[in-house]
Amino acid sequence: TVLYFEDTSVVKKLQEAFPSYKDNFPTWSQHTSAMHQFAIWTMLEDMGLGASLQHYNPLIDDEVRRTWNLPDDWMMIAQMPFGTPTGEPGEKEFEDLSKRIKIFL
Numbered sequence: 001t002v003l004y005f006e007d008t009s010v011v012k013k014l015q016e017a018f019p020s021y022k023d024n025f026p027t028w029s030q031h032t033s034a035m036h037q038f039a040i041w042t043m044l045e046d047m048g049l050g051a052s053l054q055h056y057n058p059l060i061d062d063e064v065r066r067t068w069n070l071p072d073d074w075m076m077i078a079q080m081p082f083g084t085p086t087g088e089p090g091e092k093e094f095e096d097l098s099k100r101i102k103i104f105l
Contacts, residue, residue: 002040002080003064004033009073033077041080050085053078 011029015022037053044051057076064076094100 002082004037004077004080005070005074006030006033006077007071007073008075009071030077037078037080044082048084049082051080051082053080055079 006029011025014025018025041051041053055078057078061076064070065072065074
């Protein structure tokens, strides 16, 4: 399992260093985490492994922090269990794209 964390002390330092952008740094840090999650998931898939993205936090945060002696400033974002696939994922229904995406030319 890959555990994804955000070091909130880094975000706070950036907010202090660049006050005119301070409200954006938490969102930008989430974007960065999402890009890493996508890249790692893609790498695992390229290796023939399956993965999923889970969000059990905050239910497991304290136990994870204790188990690995992590700083309080580290906020868990997500968990990505991976391994050899034993079957295909089930069908998933999606709302029509025209209702979820707007394109302006």
